[in-house]
Amino acid sequence: MSDTTLTFLIMDAPFEQARTTTAFRMMEAALEKGYNVNVFAYEGGVSLSFALQQPHANAVHGRTFEEEQHPLTREWIAALHKKAQEKGLVFDWVNCGLCVDERGVNEAIDGCRRGGPRDFLGWANQSNSLVIGTR
Amino acid sequence: MKALQIIQSGYRCTIEEQDDPVIWFIQVLKTAEGEVDIVLRGNAVNYAVISQDASGLSFGTWTQTQPSKMDQDLQQAIDQGITVYAIAEDIAIRGIPESKLLTGIKQISRLEFANLFNNYDQVWTW
Numbered sequence: 001m002s003d004t005t006l007t008f009l010i011m012d013a014p015f016e017q018a019r020t021t022t023a024f025r026m027m028e029a030a031l032e033k034g035y036n037v038n039v040f041a042y043e044g045g046v047s048l049s050f051a052l053q054q055p056h057a058n059a060v061h062g063r064t065f066e067e068e069q070h071p072l073t074r075e076w077i078a079a080l081h082k083k084a085q086e087k088g089l090v091f092d093w094v095n096c097g098l099c100v101d102e103r104g105v106n107e108a109i110d111g112c113r114r115g116g117p118r119d120f121l122g123w124a125n126q127s128n129s130l131v132i133g134t135r
Numbered sequence: 136m137k138a139l140q141i142i143q144s145g146y147r148c149t150i151e152e153q154d155d156p157v158i159w160f161i162q163v164l165k166t167a168e169g170e171v172d173i174v175l176r177g178n179a180v181n182y183a184v185i186s187q188d189a190s191g192l193s194f195g196t197w198t199q200t201q202p203s204k205m206d207q208d209l210q211q212a213i214d215q216g217i218t219v220y221a222i223a224e225d226i227a228i229r230g231i232p233e234s235k236l237l238t239g240i241k242q243i244s245r246l247e248f249a250n251l252f253n254n255y256d257q258v259w260t261w
Contacts, residue, residue: 014151021150021192028194060162061154061201061208069200071151079195 002089005036007127009120013044014073020048023133024076031083031091038127040120042096048073049093049112050105074109081111094119137170139255145179149203150192155182157261158208165215172218172255173209174248175240180225182209183240206237213239222248 008027012020027037041048055070057063077093084091094115100106108114124130140161149155164171175182182205189202213219223242243251252258 015148015156017147018150024194025192031195058153058159060159060166060211063201067201068153070153071199073151075197076194079197083195 002034002036004034004129005038005090005123005127006030006129006131007038007040007120007123008131008133009040009042010045010048010133011041011043014048014053016044019133020045020073023131024073024080026131026133027080027091028083031080031087031089034087034089035128036090037080037084037092038090038123039093040096040115040117040123041093042099042117044099044103046095046099046108047103047105049077049095049108050074051107051109077112078109136257137172137255138164138257138259139174139251140171141174141176141258141260142179142182143177144261145175145177145181146205149205150189150199153199153201153203154208155203155205158182158205158212161217162208162212162215165212165217173212173220174243174251175219175221176225176248177222180221180229180231182206183219183221183226183237184231184235185237186235209237210239213237220248220251 008023010020010023030037051074053072053074055072057065058068081091093112095108095112097114097116142157161171161173185206187206192199209219218241220241220243223244
């Protein structure tokens with residue numbers, strides 16, 4: 001078990017800007033280096049783990065559903081969960097429960113749980129690094 | 136109705152969407168017989184740079200197979216009959232050489248940009 005833990009906070013919804021992808025790349029790099037990762041998602045960020053996200057074809061590009069292989073953030077989270085498990089690391093994802101309720105996105109993928117700012121405060125106190133991947 | 140589409144915020148979500156949703160949206164409008172043209176300004180002028188490579192994104196075992204190709208998307212828009220303008224000053228200040236630009240892009244100055252509005256019924260800013 002690593003003694004280095006990075007805690008991320010993400011606010012932005014999927015499919016709207018690049019900051020979230022950058023935060024995901026930093027999480028991937030942290031796990032690759034053998035660090036534990038905590039993520040607190042609030043406001044639009046809680047939709048990142050929404051289990052009912054569905055890919056689509058892209059007629060403008062002339063690609064079928066299968067060819068398009070549209071990215072889904074829930075699949076990114078699942079892939080990072082799997083990577084952490086394989087490396088024996090922690091990848092703990094907490095969605096702000098109030099934000100989830102506001103948006104009706106209660107169906108999170110396995111491995112993501114409800115929580116609140118108190119969870120984030122605890123992580124902030126314990127982590128070696130804090131990354132706020134939003135603004 | 137002719138509508139000029141001004142795009143300023145480049146690369147906002149091109150990784151997750153595998154294109155720029157505004158350019159995608161405009162292309163759909165064109166297929167619906169909308170009279171639309173595009174102006175690239177600010178950071179979005181970089182969409183006109185050829186041979187962009189956004190490949191290589193992966194998270195664990197997930198790997199992106201269809202990364203965005205903004206230059207090709209713009210070329211497709213041009214081939215559809217959409218005129219794509221780009222602000223010359225915004226290209227110059229970013230040091231983008233002429234040889235790196237799509238040949239179908241029409242460069243206009245900021246002064247010409249303002250006058251361009253007279254040719255359209257509506258101006259949409261994204």
